[in-house]
Amino acid sequence: MEKRKFDINSLIGILLIGGILAWMTYNQPSQEELEAEKQKQEQAVQEAEESSNQQEETKDITPEIVNSASATDSVALQGLQNRLGSFAYSGTLPSATDATTVIENDVLRLTVSNKGGSIVEAKLKNETQYLGQPVYLIKDGNSDFNLQFNAENRALNTKDLYFEPTLTQNGDNNVLSMKLKTAPNAYLEYRYELKPGDHMLDFSVRTQGLDRIMDTSQPMYLNWDFKGYRQAKSITYENRYTRLTYEHENGDDHSKLSPAGEDEEIEKDVNWMNYRTHFFSSMLLTDTPFKEVKLTSEDLVKDETIDTIFTKRYGAQMLLEPKAGGLSYDMNMYYGPTDYQIFKQYDRNLDEAMPLGWGIFGIINKYLIIPVFGLLSSWFPAGIAIILLTILFKLLLSPVQYKQYVSQAKMKVLKPELDAIKKKHEGNQMKIQQETLKLQNIAGASPLKGCLPALMQIPVFYALFTFFPTAFDLRQKSFLWADDLSSYDVVAELPFNIPFYGDHVSLFPILASIAIFIYMMMSTGQQMQQQQQPGMPNMKFIMYLSPLFMLVFFNNYASGLSVYYLTSNLITIGIMLVIKKFIIDEDKIHAKIQENKKKPKKQNRFQRKMSEMMEQAEAQKKAQQKRK
Known part of the structure; x- marks a missing residue:
């Protein structure tokens, strides 16, 4: 669908147009022929005046055209008749000019x-x-x-032919009829009707008497x-x-x-x-x-x-x-x-x-984000509306984020015991994973429980990501130093162009990048202190990559999108600090985990299957070591 192809139709069209132009040039009458035709016409006019009582009104379109034209133009009109047939009639009307309506x-x-x-x-x-x-x-x-x-x-092509315009009113609507005629009652019509305050107009193509x-x-x-x-x-x-x-x-x-x-x-x-x-x-x-x-x-x-x-x-x-x-x-x-x-x-x-996103993303945009933002932007300036929209959705998602932070806090409390397991079974990665899963299951803590709330937020975040680039309400709306929230803001012009970055410096992406970096330091700092697990992503690399991506690629994006990311991450940082300082008590979490350890806890089907697979893998490993 996206392959580049040679357009053979364009080549054929060029050759055809060239052939037509050459044919028209070749068949153009000479000056001698025009003079001869002019003399014949003058003689015909003189004879007609002498025998005017015998002249009859012609009903044929082509003679009517010729007789209404000057003698000098008759040959050209005959050539027009040869090329256009009955549609040559339109070339003799007063509208046969490049005039407009x-x-x-x-x-x-x-x-x-x-x-x-x-x-x-x-x-x-x-x-x-x-x-x-x-x-x-x-x-x-x-x-x-x-x-x-x-x-x-x-x-024939209508773009080469002349239409006759008629401008009228249909109630409050303006109506323009453009007719390409072969006779007074035989024509091809383009009809335009425009209503007040509407960008959509009625347009019809029809023929009559053709x-x-x-x-x-x-x-x-x-x-x-x-x-x-x-x-x-x-x-x-x-x-x-x-x-x-x-x-x-x-x-x-x-x-x-x-x-x-x-x-x-x-x-x-x-x-x-x-x-x-x-x-x-x-x-x-x-x-x-x-x-x-x-x-x-x-x-x-x-x-x-x-x-x-x-x-x-x-x-x-x-x-x-x-x-x-x-x-x-x-x-x-x-x-x-x-x-x-x-x-x-x-x-x-x-x-x-409109590129509002597919599936659930488009639904969230159409029935939630767009109506809410439309309401906010009718009351507040566009920049303030973006901030309020971000705050609103952050508050709506705060229960989900709370569960994510609680899971992270539990993992932090378990860190000393997890470190002890690693030290005890050093060199036996299978045993470390087995004991780690067992401890996390007893304590009711798991990295997966922290990831699931984050995954639940993705549809809303992605819907917002697709909404801001398509929001017409942001176009040419200013906020702080940005003169147009639908385009990039500029705080400095560069004398050169940097690939992927551009020839200017935008401040909102810089601020958003700093906010993302601080957030990732707070959310991944504990994980980075732990020994990197095989097959797990390098959190330090991700922590630096995301802000860099924002800084470089969002330099040419709409500043409204950067305002959203800046506000979103500042709110997230604030929520994390509030939860950490005033809501989550790590001592209580630790006591709860110790209490859970004393209670027998059944494993679900998935956990039992994982334990069995790990035990089998451990047994196979020991058997291989004995053979050696």
Whole structure:
């Protein structure tokens, strides 16, 4: 799915376009032919004036076009007729220019061109990018929307043809009808309807009176090519969350193309596709699923240290199925924020286009973290909302963390006895493990009991990790020295670029790294004092690796995520100190363990099995030593 492939279709397309241009150049009439035709036309006009009482009104479209044009343009019009057939009619209308029409509401401004009838500019009125300029999702030719069809033995593309615009009102909605005509009552129509305050617009493609002109037996494709503009300060961070996602198989499956390199897929029954550029989405949705769609994606950022304009190139070739009466597709277009709260309003599974995590992680985000953070951010600034959210979840998980700390305290109390076991059976690792497990079972203490509470917290922590990079509410929200919580904070610019680190220094990751280091010193210090068990992870290595990872890789991440980690670890350190100083009494724990030793304690099935396996292994070892 992520393999790089040579695009043979692009090569074929280039060759075809080159052939067409060469053919058009070769068949262009000479100056002598134009002059001769001009004389014939002038003579025809003179004869027509002399016999005006015998002239009849023509009903044929092509003569009407020629007679309405100047004599000099008639040959060019004839060439247009040869290339476009009945669709040459649109080339003679007053709209046959590159003029545009604007359709807008209070959040979205769309500019539609007569040539091609498609959107050539999509501006989000209430959003700005990292340089303070307006956010344009479509501008300067980065989007190519085209209907490819056959008519009168010709292959035509709407992007080369001229539509006639009509702007009207439907209640409070603005409606723009773009018609590609072959006659006054025969046309292909693109219809746009935009509601107040909505980033989603109704879009339909239909035909009228073209049954005898359009060849519906040939494949008909709707093509949409798009290049995503860079909108954020960190190109690395933005590009990581820029991706093509789509819904297919009648809404039962949601997939995405690779975020790196080139990728291509052919899917059946596609309902929608989202050209996501991290915090903004350009989407096409259809009420009638596209029978087959070829989807492509290409990463345009080859070197993240070089300033760039575009992040990804997306493409979709959608196979349309005309009906008996012609072509009729009701669709929608969306140009706006990649925001969960907005997506949920449409009830079309659009939230699946967001990287909120799979399984339980996505559920926690959708039904717990996002609603709680939305409520907090409506009352408090974004930075304070992050801190309050972290405190809230830390308090909710504090009972689980308490069990983890109690288990660690028990292991600390048992350390002298564990050391005695190691000294007594020095050199016999099997016996040490056997006696250690026996003591831990009697005392009701085990490293596993300390790990299980930590594992129970992972779903919440990972859900929070996936939430902050996708939270639109953090975009361009400041906190302390960070001017945008959705991007990295900068306290110093570097005159050079450090691989993986960047060309700047962010303070929040540094503070978060220090907090993580202190926490790990407190939580793993006792374990590091013990002799390293074979097969167990090197805790000292992990203690230094985690803060280093945070320091390096989070330097280009959203500062909001670093604020969360900083707050989380500071709260954890505080909880540990409170539990250690005021809640856990090691003397009482020691007395309880000694009391438990006097009571016979049954082993569970797992413990019995482990003891039997270790005893068998010990017996085998002794038997081997006797043979020697």
